[in-house]
Amino acid sequence: MSILVVGSIAYDTVATPSGQVEDALGGSATFFASAARFFSPVKMVAVVGEDFDAAELEFLRTQGVDTSGISVESGKTFRWSGSYGQELGDAETLATHLNVFENFRPAVPEASRGEDFVFLANIDPELQLSVLEQMSRPKMVVCDTMNFWIDGKRDALLRLLQRVDVLLLNETEAKSLAGERNVVRAARAIGGMGPSRVVVKMGEHGVLFAEGDRLLRLPAYPLEEVRDPTGAGDTFAGGFVGSLAESGDFSPGGVKRALLYGAVTASFAVEAFSMERLVGLNRAEIDARYATLRRIGGWDG
């Protein structure tokens, strides 16, 4: 089954203890597609400015990613600049220039409105709702969000969550959304807000998954070196949604496999800056690391 992703395309300027890049390809839709494409056909809906070099998406198109839903608007492409400290936790945002992204009104192409899987990357929940209103009957709606919307657009977000099957968010966001200090209580509370499944992302500490009373606690892939955490959450989502769309298996086993594939694709993303490691990646490398992670997690001897 194929996946529609709606999100951002950006030029990122990032500094970490390992180095820095300037105006490097980034954005939630880009990172998502760069991971999901290994599992399922992907169609992107996003916006770029006239300064955008379309050739930069060639590595996606060669693997069948449909970029026809990317509109070019007059003005400059979204730019984000951030810096990570020694602990590589949350980035300190140095500058955000929304540029053409400021007036982004996602228009889903006619031919993409029947997709079975929708990934709503982290944008204004009102825009995320507008995407769902354009879709016919997706089998599974997966959604990401952030504190900016939890704090600033809570009502719209709560309306959106009624129509979301799986919510992905990080630990701080989960606690904030649920008004809980404990992450297990937070995940369960969010399950009562609409999404039947909640994935709490904990960075290097993996994920907590909640579905009704059932919990699943899975590790990240333990790396010896992380160079740039940018895009970790969206490449996690890419591997996760990609694997679910590939298998169509929503059983506990299928969800676990998808969560582990998410951990694997995220681990490749953070090993290098921007898309450096993702551009030349192949499925065999992903599957080899998936097998290693299964040994590290104690599922295979």
Add this chain to the structure above:
Amino acid sequence: MSILVVGSIAYDTVATPSGQVEDALGGSATFFASAARFFSPVKMVAVVGEDFDAAELEFLRTQGVDTSGISVESGKTFRWSGSYGQELGDAETLATHLNVFENFRPAVPEASRGEDFVFLANIDPELQLSVLEQMSRPKMVVCDTMNFWIDGKRDALLRLLQRVDVLLLNETEAKSLAGERNVVRAARAIGGMGPSRVVVKMGEHGVLFAEGDRLLRLPAYPLEEVRDPTGAGDTFAGGFVGSLAESGDFSPGGVKRALLYGAVTASFAVEAFSMERLVGLNRAEIDARYATLRRIGGWDG
């Protein structure tokens, strides 16, 4: 197989967001024994002052813990006072009164020198070495330590590690001991310092286990409420060493089971203050939570 534990017995005064206790039974040897006793016979070597109420250890003796190695010295029992913030991370130490613990010179009773398993709880590495010199030929030496010794008695600690089979320490300590910023590299580096197995404790995020090239990343038991983290590390060690001593199985499967039992016994400890939850605990409750953790970790359907 039975276990010799050498460590502290203390009266703890602890404040957390959930409440506080004053002069409550604590100490590394006490917490360890309170968990390990469910799996294997335990013998304690420790020191208390004349003010100590020996009846407080009755719950251990009723399950066969040998407390004859606890010496009573003139003076007062070791007292520690600490406070935890909302995040329940590391405690802020408010007061430490070593009292009789200041001159603790562990003397292993003649009858305990042939034990197969030794757990050296976190004390001065020179004292930990002196314990090993009193033992005949233990099958497995498991050791805990802390930053205070890593920074202040590094040479003695490195000598000790040559004689240690399993080192337990937390993530900050592992990075500090290895001089590495990355926890995977740290765990592997410590493996080169003597211990064939390294357990990096990550609190609510579980453990990273390293043995040669092999890594194992296992979760903690996800709790909806943590009332007092005091003793988590030592009750983890108690379940871990206890299970290994019970099974005698040092294979990957046996180590994994032991690490999960450690996670389970620690989860009971932190649900309440001091020994409150551990006093009336039974093996059936431990095994039920172990089964739940196996489902949460994705090993059983």
